Amino acid sequence: MTLNIDVSGRDLSLPKSVAKLGAAAWNDQEGLSQVRHILDKSCNARTVQEALQEVRGFASLGHNLWAYAYLRMLHHKDSNLFYRTLLAEPAYLMPIVYTPTVGEACQKFGTLPFLPRGCYVSLSDRGNVKAVLKEYAEAHLPKDSTGKPQCQCIVFSDGGRILGLGDLGTWGMGIPIGKLDLYTVCGGFDPHRTIPVMIDAGCSDASGNSAKLTIRDHDLYTGLKQNRVKHTSKQGTEVNTAYYGPDSFIGEFMTAASELFGRSCLLQFEDFNSNDAFPLLEEYRSKFLTYNDDIQGTASVAVAAVLGGIKLNKPLCTDLLPELKGLRFLFHGAGSANLGSASLMLKEAGVPESSVLVTNSKGVIWKSADGKKGTFKNDEQKAVARVGEPKGYDATNLVSIIKNHKPDVLVGAVGRAPGCFTKEVVQEMVQVQAAKGGKFRPIIFALSNPMTQAELTAEDCYTFSDGKAIFGSGTRFAPVTVQGKTRTPGQVNNFFVFPGMSFGAMCCEASHIPDGLFMEAAEAVANSLDKEDVEADSVLPSTGRIREVGHNVAVRVVLAAQKAGIAQKKLGDTAEAVSSEIAAKKWEPEAAGVPKIVMEEESGPSCSACRVA
Numbered sequence: 001m002t003l004n005i006d007v008s009g010r011d012l013s014l015p016k017s018v019a020k021l022g023a024a025a026w027n028d029q030e031g032l033s034q035v036r037h038i039l040d041k042s043c044n045a046r047t048v049q050e051a052l053q054e055v056r057g058f059a060s061l062g063h064n065l066w067a068y069a070y071l072r073m074l075h076h077k078d079s080n081l082f083y084r085t086l087l088a089e090p091a092y093l094m095p096i097v098y099t100p101t102v103g104e105a106c107q108k109f110g111t112l113p114f115l116p117r118g119c120y121v122s123l124s125d126r127g128n129v130k131a132v133l134k135e136y137a138e139a140h141l142p143k144d145s146t147g148k149p150q151c152q153c154i155v156f157s158d159g160g161r162i163l164g165l166g167d168l169g170t171w172g173m174g175i176p177i178g179k180l181d182l183y184t185v186c187g188g189f190d191p192h193r194t195i196p197v198m199i200d201a202g203c204s205d206a207s208g209n210s211a212k213l214t215i216r217d218h219d220l221y222t223g224l225k226q227n228r229v230k231h232t233s234k235q236g237t238e239v240n241t242a243y244y245g246p247d248s249f250i251g252e253f254m255t256a257a258s259e260l261f262g263r264s265c266l267l268q269f270e271d272f273n274s275n276d277a278f279p280l281l282e283e284y285r286s287k288f289l290t291y292n293d294d295i296q297g298t299a300s301v302a303v304a305a306v307l308g309g310i311k312l313n314k315p316l317c318t319d320l321l322p323e324l325k326g327l328r329f330l331f332h333g334a335g336s337a338n339l340g341s342a343s344l345m346l347k348e349a350g351v352p353e354s355s356v357l358v359t360n361s362k363g364v365i366w367k368s369a370d371g372k373k374g375t376f377k378n379d380e381q382k383a384v385a386r387v388g389e390p391k392g393y394d395a396t397n398l399v400s401i402i403k404n405h406k407p408d409v410l411v412g413a414v415g416r417a418p419g420c421f422t423k424e425v426v427q428e429m430v431q432v433q434a435a436k437g438g439k440f441r442p443i444i445f446a447l448s449n450p451m452t453q454a455e456l457t458a459e460d461c462y463t464f465s466d467g468k469a470i471f472g473s474g475t476r477f478a479p480v481t482v483q484g485k486t487r488t489p490g491q492v493n494n495f496f497v498f499p500g501m502s503f504g505a506m507c508c509e510a511s512h513i514p515d516g517l518f519m520e521a522a523e524a525v526a527n528s529l530d531k532e533d534v535e536a537d538s539v540l541p542s543t544g545r546i547r548e549v550g551h552n553v554a555v556r557v558v559l560a561a562q563k564a565g566i567a568q569k570k571l572g573d574t575a576e577a578v579s580s581e582i583a584a585k586k587w588e589p590e591a592a593g594v595p596k597i598v599m600e601e602e603s604g605p606s607c608s609a610c611r612v613a
Helices: 016-021 023-027 032-042 048-059 065-077 079-088 090-097 101-107 129-140 169-187 249-261 274-284 293-313 321-326 336-347 379-384 398-405 423-435 458-464 498-507 515-526 531-535 543-564 575-585
Strands: 119-122 153-157 194-200 230-232 238-240 266-269 290-292 329-332 356-360 409-412 443-446 470-473 480-482 485-487 597-599 610-612
Touching: 016 023, 023 032, 032 065, 048 065, 048 079, 048 090, 065 079, 065 090, 065 101, 079 090, 079 169, 090 101, 090 169, 090 543, 101 169, 119 129, 129 194, 129 249, 153 169, 153 249, 169 194, 169 498, 169 543, 194 249, 238 274, 249 266, 249 274, 266 274, 266 293, 266 498, 274 290, 274 293, 274 336, 274 379, 290 293, 293 321, 293 336, 293 409, 293 443, 293 470, 293 498, 293 515, 293 531, 329 336, 329 398, 336 356, 336 379, 336 515, 356 379, 356 398, 398 423, 423 458, 458 470, 458 480, 498 515, 498 543, 498 575, 515 543, 543 575
Parallel strands: 119 194, 153 194, 153 266, 266 290, 329 356, 329 409, 409 443, 443 470
Antiparallel strands: 230 238, 480 485, 597 610
16 A cells, blocks of 8 residues: 555645656655655554654654654544544643754755655746635635635745754754644644745755755755846845845745735744745734744843843742843854843833843944944844944953943854853853842853754753753753752743744734734743643743743733723633633644544554545
8 A cells, every 4th residue: 555645736835856757756756755655664653652652753763854754643543533643642742743853854955755745936926816716725724614715724834944954944843843743733723724924935955955955956856957047135134036126035924924815814924034034024013914933023032031041040930021221242253043031021011221231253242323334234123233332341252241241141043053151251150140149040042053052951050050040941951960959951942932923913903013013922921830831940831831831922922912002802801701712713633623543444544545534
């Protein structure tokens, strides 16, 4: 028996290289055929317990890529069982279906069997994007009584900056797929009413990704085998030409999605290069229900983690947000994550400009009083730059910067400088607090993903600081025992924010998503910390309670949206009423009415032997 991968009715919405050859012939290529056979014969689960046993078998090899591939196959064969399994063990499985495993999965995405999930919108479809989306919707989405396809959310990426790995082109499809899995597990979205989308605008050669991998020119590359067409913007940055101007490809895509699925369908930007991410967000944030998770979601969870760090420093403190104004911050790295975090601190938290310092490849970002000179590289960096050229210290040396600025919080999101938070850096952060009286433990975050790009490991942070520092990371690190106490470092990951943010905004049909909602979400996350989290020295809640956290965020977002007058649908006057409405709208796999698959024989669930009950 062979695995049935049905893409009937689809041509426009397939990746171009796959469409040219045909999905069946594509998967019959050498290498893909063998991997497909292994996964097909290994995926025999009919219960959650069996699925967990099978995935743990692959994970026991000591490498989660095979476990990732197994779970993708499980989703293809029985999506209902896939989500029931994720909901049963979210803390264990989320690092497999998403970060950190998804990074390597994207680097090798084309070497895994091609499966139907995911819509590919190519530059060659310009002027016909609506037809591409409609084709995918007809094949995969449920319809209402009038026959209109129902879509709650689209996560779309162009693969231009996948995590800290660079340009992976259409192989980056693993990111919107994984993101939407978390939308369901953490937020309550109906997975059958979501679309993962890759914008295929070309791909750089091996020099465009951090590992210097051959991707665009690989025999199994799924997208357009052409370079990206770019130009220099007015800010002096390299941007994708097709995304700008009156015939913007992104504008055509977002307009088509809104017309097909309605204004309340959330459209989330994901993993665009920073040079494109900021101007595109600015262009479309008030026109559609949209946001950029790399900028706003990361900023929100970073604020939440800082609030959690304050809670660890001051366990009796309940009014956390005002405490931010008294802290000093150093953001090392000037990508979308840190720029978004710095901006949120300045604009929404009310942190004084003198308390926030950001670095880029030239050191401390500064600007002259008239804004004509400085080390900023774009308008976004200029907005957070300190006024005046640094004097009296080496503004390119991190230890020197810490000695001069005296930060309470150090946030690393460089993306390409693993291990840059050295022993000297950590010890200087401790010394700064000692000079201030030693009552506040320094907060240090290493946010770059995947783990290989982290600025610092948990063990090194605790060792270098003699247990004095509070640590958080973008990738989950194992617990560390320090001075007889086991500490579980918090994972400063957007999944604490984006599922609840998106679900709340979608449910109340918000007209748009202002930055203030992300501050509300941050406080909701921090207020979800419980006694066990505090005892574990974690700045964020346990991932085992991720659905609870997502619910808390959604409720807070709806209440704030209603108060701000941007909610077009009122869900209730009190937190209790809104909570009840939110809970009622969540998708649950057992109750979703998904057709069950039964087998015509007992040899195992190979798809060619399946029929709908």
